[in-house]
Amino acid sequence: MAKSCKFARELLRKLDRLEDLVVRNKSGNTAFCLAAVSGKLELAKEMIKVAKKMVEDENYGNLEMAMIKENENGNLKEEETNKKLKEEIKKKQLEEVEMMKNNGEYLAQVKGNWEMSPLLFAVLYGSEEMVYWLYYLTKASLNDADRIVLLLALITNGFHEFALQLLEEHNELATAYYETEEKETALHALAQLPVANQQGVWKRIKRCFNRYHTLQLLEK
Structure with a gap:
């Protein structure tokens, strides 16, 4: 466990842009969502620390590209093809980008596949410590x-x-x-x-x- 935590800290230290923390895999999940699924609480805490430091240093990278979900990645429902509705979704996603730029802890609110929050992922996969930590981290939102x-x-x-x-x-x-x-x-x-x-x-x-x-x- 100690070696794993040390490796996590070293790996995170290699990242220099906030976009690296919010990029999604093919399934539409961020690394933070997957940490919530697997119950890796220490990793999740380290990711929040790094995100807050990146926000403080304004090392954003291309957050828009990393956070805004397009039709081809399968995250938008078929009924959301209406132009006006797509514009509203895009506007909301741009607002989320700004929130991420202003608060590193917003990483814990960035949703993954099926529009599920890290907190819900933790509940569904049964990680009690992660559930309590994420709840108190995000309850105000x-x-x-x-x-x-x-x-x-x-x-x-x-x-x-x-x-x-x-x-x-x-x-x-x-x-x-x-x-x-x-x-x-x-x-x-x-x-x-x-x-x-x-x-x-x-x-x-x-x-x-x-x-x-x-x-x-x-x-x-």
């Missing part, structure tokens, strides 16, 4: 939709204590659902798990559910 998707992923993948913590922080998530055809809530996600995985979780989610409705009544 999460919007309502992000938190709903995160909650469902946490429940489905067995991070029930973390899911309960998220519900404590955001009681409204107890009844929220993501705007898809399925419209699944936390209860739907929980109900599909094996019975053994539900023990001790149901009562606490129900408590958050009741608390949310109580707060709703008090606000009226």
